[in-house]
Amino acid sequence: MNPQHLHILQHALGVDQYGRNPHRPNSDDEFGCYRNRFITSPTCPDGLLCQELVALDHMHDHGPQRIAGGMHCYTVTQAGYDAMRAASPAPPKLTRGQRTYRAFREVGDLFPDGFAQFLRSPDLKRMVETYGHA
16 A cells, blocks of 8 residues: 555544554554544545555545535545554654553542542552553
């Protein structure tokens, strides 16, 4: 898959450059994206890329949509989702501080005094191991 196709699929699904949902970075749900649409004219550069993805069975063209001003609405197929996941690079490793803060975001409501209280918790290491992964 070329980088332009990958970008179109990622954008249509609302994921980042690593194929992750930015609203739920720890989620590994199958097809767990918060959107699945790409609206464009089939004759513009992005539309031509979408037509190529339709030919590869990675997208479906729903044709001109009145609500979109006559532009075509494309959605990603399961095959397109799988291809996007396979072609997306692995995310970079998180630093220790990033893992700690990510764990705090998951369980922070248990610490009414905030991040400092979380850092003093005797269970800090376990919580970071459990909740601090990307």
